[in-house]
Amino acid sequence: MRKPVIGIPADRRLLATHWFHCVGEKYITAIAQAADAVPVLVPALGERYLQEWLESFDGILFTGSPSNVEPHHYQGPASTPGTWHDPERDATTLPMIQGAVDAGLPVFGICRGFQEMNVAFGGSLIQKLQEQPGHLDHREDATKPLEAQYAPAHDVELAEGGLLHRLAGERRIKVNSLHSQGVERLGRRLVAEAKADDGVIEAFRIDDAPSFALAVQWHPEWKVMENAFSRALFAAFGQAGREYATRRTR
DSSP states (O other): OOOOEEEEEOEEEEETTEEEEEOOHHHHHIIIIISOOEEEEEOOOTTTTHHHHHHHOSEEEEOOOSSBOOGGGGTOOOOOTTOOBOHHHHHHHHHHHHHHHHHTOOEEEETHHHHHHHHHTTOEEESOGGGSTTOOOOOOOTTSOHHHHTSOOEEEEEOTTSHHHHHHSSSEEEEOOOOSOEEEEOOTTEEEEEEETTSOEEEEEETTOSSOEEEESSOTTTTGGGOHHHHHHHHHHHHHHHHHHHHHHO
16 A cells, blocks of 8 residues: 655745745654655645645645734734734635545644634634633743753643544543644534643544544644654554545545
8 A cells, every 4th residue: 555645735934035835844754754654745825736736635734833824814803913924824724624624635733733724614713822811821931942842731631532532542631832822713513622721622623524634732743753642643644644545546
């Protein structure tokens, strides 16, 4: 059986004086190693090649990013001045999510990808959880080394009988936490898979999707091969890609 081909949509970033389309190496490594799949980077070109991409991939990973989804996509208030946005990525990923799920492709969202998937299905976001009464501060401490920033930060409770519960074999796990935004209103067809102790939704699935369709707010790609649960999560995504590839080539 051939390895599945997984598309990874890129950010569009200005590096020095030139624009680049970029994907963090940790996501590429997680797909290549833990999912045992072929990673293919997808430039942020909007919907121009959407159909060709959907016909070429066996799954799509929507990654984290320092940028945030522009709030007009979910009728939210204007962002604080200086907030990093990436309209080219929004124009690429939001229609891609809907198209991929409708086509039956496996999809996996992480951090910004989690937020994109919620918005793509009509949900909305809280832009600064740390300013909302009753919520924890879910941000990392940027003054600490990366090892500390990505260290386990808080527990989440997994929905009984859900995909994450089945993969973990237990109801509570500890995850890292490097986000300021979170779900305000959960989108259509989405079902919570995990919540933090302050009630923030930390994972969801697309309930009626024909294949793997999951998003998490934390970062399982970080040193994925050193964490058994993270490996299992990417392995399940990779297996769904293999099954999709088999069906597609029959």
